[in-house]
Amino acid sequence: MSLRMPQPDRAMIARRAEIAAALEKIAGPEAVIADEDGRRTFETDGLNAYRAMPLVVVLPKTTDEVAAILRYCHGEKIKVVARGAGTSLCGGALPLEDAVVVGVSRMKKVLEIDYDNRFARVETGITNLAISGAVGAEGFFYAPDPSSQLACTLAGNLAMNSGGAHCLKYGVTTNNVLGMKVVLMDGEILDIGGPHLDAEGYDLLGLMVGSEGQFGIITEATVRIIKAAEGARPMMIGFPSSEAAGQCVSAIIASGIIPVAIEFMDKPAIEVCESFAKAGYPMDADALLIVEVEGSEDEINDLLGRIARIAEPFAPTTVQISSGPAQSAKIWKGRKSAFGAIGRISDYYCMDGTIPLSQLPLVLRRISEICASHKLKVANIFHAGDGNLHPLILYEANDPEQAERAELAGAEILTLCVEVGGCLTGEHGVGIEKRDLMTTQFSRTDLMLQMRIKTVFDPDWLLNPGKVFPLDMLTMSGLPNAA
Amino acid sequence: MRAATSWELQSMLAPFVDRQQPVEIRGSGSKSRVGRPMQTAASISTASMHGIWMYEPTELVMSAHAGTPLAQIEAELAGNNQMLAFEPSDIGPASGGRRGTQTIGSVFATNSSGSRRITVGAARDHLLGIEAVSGRAELFRSGGRVMKNVTGVDLCRGLSGSWGTLAVLTEVTFKVLPAPEKTATLVYLGLPDDIGVELMCAAMRLPFEVSGTAHLPQSVAGRLETAVLAEQGQSITALRLENFEKSVDYRSNAMRAALKVYGNPIIIGSTTSLEFWNELRRLSILPYTADTCLWRISTTPMKGPKVVAAIRRHMPTEVYYDWSGGLIWVEVAASADAGASDIRRAVAVHGGHATLIRADSAVRSSVEVFQPQSPLAERIVRGLKSTFDPLRLLNPGRMYANL
Numbered sequence: 028m029s030l031r032m033p034q035p036d037r038a039m040i041a042r043r044a045e046i047a048a049a050l051e052k053i054a055g056p057e058a059v060i061a062d063e064d065g066r067r068t069f070e071t072d073g074l075n076a077y078r079a080m081p082l083v084v085v086l087p088k089t090t091d092e093v094a095a096i097l098r099y100c101h102g103e104k105i106k107v108v109a110r111g112a113g114t115s116l117c118g119g120a121l122p123l124e125d126a127v128v129v130g131v132s133r134m135k136k137v138l139e140i141d142y143d144n145r146f147a148r149v150e151t152g153i154t155n156l157a158i159s160g161a162v163g164a165e166g167f168f169y170a171p172d173p174s175s176q177l178a179c180t181l182a183g184n185l186a187m188n189s190g191g192a193h194c195l196k197y198g199v200t201t202n203n204v205l206g207m208k209v210v211l212m213d214g215e216i217l218d219i220g221g222p223h224l225d226a227e228g229y230d231l232l233g234l235m236v237g238s239e240g241q242f243g244i245i246t247e248a249t250v251r252i253i254k255a256a257e258g259a260r261p262m263m264i265g266f267p268s269s270e271a272a273g274q275c276v277s278a279i280i281a282s283g284i285i286p287v288a289i290e291f292m293d294k295p296a297i298e299v300c301e302s303f304a305k306a307g308y309p310m311d312a313d314a315l316l317i318v319e320v321e322g323s324e325d326e327i328n329d330l331l332g333r334i335a336r337i338a339e340p341f342a343p344t345t346v347q348i349s350s351g352p353a354q355s356a357k358i359w360k361g362r363k364s365a366f367g368a369i370g371r372i373s374d375y376y377c378m379d380g381t382i383p384l385s386q387l388p389l390v391l392r393r394i395s396e397i398c399a400s401h402k403l404k405v406a407n408i409f410h411a412g413d414g415n416l417h418p419l420i421l422y423e424a425n426d427p428e429q430a431e432r433a434e435l436a437g438a439e440i441l442t443l444c445v446e447v448g449g450c451l452t453g454e455h456g457v458g459i460e461k462r463d464l465m466t467t468q469f470s471r472t473d474l475m476l477q478m479r480i481k482t483v484f485d486p487d488w489l490l491n492p493g494k495v496f497p498l499d500m501l502t503m504s505g506l507p508n509a510a
Numbered sequence: 511m512r513a514a515t516s517w518e519l520q521s522m523l524a525p526f527v528d529r530q531q532p533v534e535i536r537g538s539g540s541k542s543r544v545g546r547p548m549q550t551a552a553s554i555s556t557a558s559m560h561g562i563w564m565y566e567p568t569e570l571v572m573s574a575h576a577g578t579p580l581a582q583i584e585a586e587l588a589g590n591n592q593m594l595a596f597e598p599s600d601i602g603p604a605s606g607g608r609r610g611t612q613t614i615g616s617v618f619a620t621n622s623s624g625s626r627r628i629t630v631g632a633a634r635d636h637l638l639g640i641e642a643v644s645g646r647a648e649l650f651r652s653g654g655r656v657m658k659n660v661t662g663v664d665l666c667r668g669l670s671g672s673w674g675t676l677a678v679l680t681e682v683t684f685k686v687l688p689a690p691e692k693t694a695t696l697v698y699l700g701l702p703d704d705i706g707v708e709l710m711c712a713a714m715r716l717p718f719e720v721s722g723t724a725h726l727p728q729s730v731a732g733r734l735e736t737a738v739l740a741e742q743g744q745s746i747t748a749l750r751l752e753n754f755e756k757s758v759d760y761r762s763n764a765m766r767a768a769l770k771v772y773g774n775p776i777i778i779g780s781t782t783s784l785e786f787w788n789e790l791r792r793l794s795i796l797p798y799t800a801d802t803c804l805w806r807i808s809t810t811p812m813k814g815p816k817v818v819a820a821i822r823r824h825m826p827t828e829v830y831y832d833w834s835g836g837l838i839w840v841e842v843a844a845s846a847d848a849g850a851s852d853i854r855r856a857v858a859v860h861g862g863h864a865t866l867i868r869a870d871s872a873v874r875s876s877v878e879v880f881q882p883q884s885p886l887a888e889r890i891v892r893g894l895k896s897t898f899d900p901l902r903l904l905n906p907g908r909m910y911a912n913l
Contacts, residue, residue, distance in 0.1 A: 143711045217890065224833055227881040229672050233664055238664075283689075283691065329756055450654050454660055477663040482897075484890065
C-alpha cells in the first residue's frame with residue numbers, strides 16, 4: 028500500500044528502554060508494554076494493510092496517570108498516539124515507531140448514571156455497547172451505534188465522531204455528548220461542559236469531537252442517554268433497481284416520516300450477507316432497503332403500512348414486514364455482520380463517503396465503472412437516510428498489485444463523492460487513509476485554519492502525527508512544529 | 511456598511527485589517543444589546559446577503575446566505591411542511607431589540623435553540639456547513655450539505671455560539687425536518703416549581719418523545735397571551751407531544767395515565783399549542799423593561815429549582831423553566847451588577863452557567879456577561895481567537911473583556 032508516513036526518529040527509538048522505565052514509574056510495570064511480542068498486538072488497527080511497531084505501549088488506569096504520562100512525553104518531546112480498541116477503519120490509531128501508544132482500554136468504569144437528568148458519566152475506555160448495557164435495565168440507551176459497537180470504545184467514537192445505522196433519527200456522537208474531561212499534551216486537564224444541555228462559551232466540545240486524537244486524550248465523558256421507544260420493527264423492501272430504491276427513500280422522507288434507520292444494500296451485498304446470516308433477504312432484488320420504525324405496536328403497524336404504500340409506485344419485488352423480534356434480529360444481524368460476512372469471502376477495502384441522496388443512481392453507476400476499470404468487484408452498503416455510502420472494494424490483500432489498485436479505486440470513489448457535493452468521510456474519519464485527499468474537499472486556507480487550531484491544543488504537534496493533514500501541507504504551513 | 515456578497519465582505523474588512531481597527535459584526539442587529547458593549551470603528555452587517563440558494567426537501571437540507579431573515583426561511587419551510595426542528599428563540603425583544611427580524615446567520619452564531627432542543631438538539635446540531643470570513647479577511651469553508659460528515663476539524667460547531675467574535679458567517683447549510691401532523695400539549699396546573707420540574711423529568715423518562723417541557727410559575731403564566739392558559743390563574747407545567755395524529759392521541763392518553771399522580775391535565779390541541787409554544791420562542795412573557803435584568807441559566811434539569819431557591823435568598827425573581835428545568839430564564843430588578851455575584855454563586859454550587867441577556871450598557875460593561883471560564887479554558891479560547899482573528903478586530907470584547 029502506498030501511503031507514506033513521516034520518517035521515524037531513530038534516536039527516539041533507541042531510547043525505548045529508558046522511556047519504558049519512566050512510564051513504569053508513572054503507571055506501574057503492569058501498565059507498560061515494551062517487549063516485541065506485546066507491542067506487536069498494537070501494530071495496526073482496523074486498516075490493517077498498514078502496520079508499525081509502537082515505541083512503547085502504556086495502558087493507564089486513571090486520568091491523573093494519563094496526565095502524568097503526557098506531561099512526561101511533552102517534556103521529553105516524545106510523540107503520542109492515543110488508542111481505544113484499535114478498530115479505526117482509516118488508520119486513526121495506527122502506531123508510529125517513534126511514538127508512545129497511550130491506550131485507554133483499562134479505563135472503563137461507569138462513574139455516574141442519572142435517569143432523571145438523562146445522562147451517564149463514564150470513562151472513555153468503555154465500549155460503546157457497554158454504555159447502553161449499563162442503562163438498559165431502565166429502558167434507556169446510548170444512541171450512536173457503529174457496527175463495531177461490541178468492541179469499539181467511546182474514546183474512539185469521540186475521536187472520530189462515530190455514527191451508525193440509527194443516527195438518522197438520533198444523531199451521531201457529537202449530538203449525544205454533553206461534557207468531557209480532556210488531558211492536553213502538556214498534562215493539563217480540561218473540563219468541558221457537564222450534565223447541563225449547553226456548555227458555556229465557545230463550543231470546545233464540538234471541536235474536540237471528531238478531532239481524531241490531534242487535540243488531546245479524552246478520558247471521561249458525560250453522554251446523553253435516551254429512553255428507548257416502546258418497540259421497534261424493521262421491514263424489508265426489495266427493488267428491481269438501485270434507482271427505484273433511492274427514489275423510494277426520497278419519497279419516504281418527503282412524506283414526513285423519519286424512520287430510525289434506512290439501510291440500503293445492493294445485489295452483491297445482499298448475496299454475501301444472506302449466505303452468511305440467513306436473514307431471509309430477497310435474492311431476486313437488485314437493491315434492498317431495511318427500514319426501521321419505532322413506537323407502540325399500533326404506531327409501528329401504522330408507520331410500516333404507510334411506508335409500504337409509499338413504496339408501491341416504485342414496483343418493489345418484495346415488501347416484508349418483520350413478523351416479530353426473532354425475524355427483526357435476523358434482519359439486523361445480516362446488515363450488522365455485513366463487513367464480517369464479506370470478509371469471509373474476500374479481503375475488502377471499506378470506503379465511507381457521503382453523498383446527497385439525489386446523486387445515488389449516478390454515484391452507484393460510477394462506482395461500478397471505477398471498480399470495473401481497476402478489475403475489481405464491489406459491494407455497496409449505504410446508510411440511505413443520511414447519504415453515507417460504504418462501498419466495499421473486494422481484493423486480494425496478499426497481491427500488492429491488487430492492493431494498489433483497490434487503493435486507487437477507493438481514492439477515485441471518494442473524489443467522486445466530493446465532486447457530487449458530498450464528503451470524503453461520513454463516520455470513519457480521515458486518519459491516514461484520506462489524509463492526502465483532504466485537498467480535494469478543502470482549500471489551502473481551510474486546511475491552514477484547521478492546522479492552526481491543532482496548534483492551539485498541541486503547539487508541539489506531538490499528538491497523533493502524520494494523520495488527518497496532508498504531509499506536504501505540514502512542511503508548507505510555516506507552523507514551527509508541524510513539519 | 512452592508513456587504514451583499516462574501517467577496518464584498520472580504521474587501522470591506524480588508525482595510526480594517528490593514529489599519530487594525532475593530533469592527534462590529536451584525537445581522538439585523540436585533541441582538542445588539544446582548545453581550546458586552548464594544549468600541550468599534552465601524553459596523554458591518556450581513557443583512558444584505560440574503561436568499562435561500564438551495565433547498566432539497568427530500569434530503570432535508572437548506573442553504574442560505576447568512577443575512578436571510580429567519581422569517582423567510584421558516585415561511586419557505588412551512589410551504590413544504592418542514593421546519594427548523596431546534597425552534598430558534600428570539601431574544602431580540604427581551605433584550606430591547608426588534609422582534610422577528612433576526613437573520614439565519616445570527617441564529618447559528620448565537621446557537622439559539624428553543625424548547626424542542628431537549629429532544630432534537632441545539633442549533634449547532636443542525637448546522638451542516640458554513641462559509642465564513644475570518645478576522646484575517648480570509649474566506650473559508652467547513653462541513654458541507656450532507657447529514658454525516660466527519661472530514662476535518664468541525665468548524666461548524668466551533669463557530670456556533672461564538673457571537674461573531676471569531677469569524678463572520680456568510681453562508682449556512684443546515685438540516686431541516688418534517689413538521690408534525692399534530693401537536694398536543696398536556697398542561698398541569700398549580701404545581702410548585704420543584705414538583706413541576708419533577709413532572710417534566712418524569713415525562714422525559716417515558717418512551718413518548720416529549721418535544722417540549724416548560725414550567726411557568728403563576729405570576730409568569732399570568733403574562734401569557736394564550737388566554738385559555740393565562741386565565742387559569744395558576745402555575746402551568748406544559749408537556750408537548752408532536753407526531754402523526756394517531757400517535758399523539760395514543761401518547762397523550764398513555765402519558766396522562768403514567769403521570770396521574772401529578773393531577774389531571776388540560777389538553778390543548780394544535781392551534782392553541784402552536785400559539786403557546788411560539789410565545790415561549792418569542793420570550794414575550796419576559797418583555798423588555800429598563801428596570802429589570804434578565805439572565806439565562808443552563809443547569810442540570812432537576813437542579814433548576816435549587817438554583818432558583820438559592821438566588822431567591824438574595825433577591826426577588828420571576829422565572830420560567832424550559833428544557834425540563836435545565837434552562838431557566840431569571841428576571842431580577844435592575845441593579846449595579848444585575849445580581850451577578852449572587853446568581854453566579856448559586857450556579858457555581860449546583861453546576862452550569864449563567865449569561866446576562868438584558869441589562870443596560872453600563873452594567874454589561876462592568877460585569878461578566880458570559881460565564882467566566884477556567885484559566886485553562888481561557889487559554890484555549892484565547893488561542894482560538896488568535897487563530898481566527900489574530901488582531902482582535904471582530905466584535906472585540908463582546909463575549910469576554912480581553913478578547
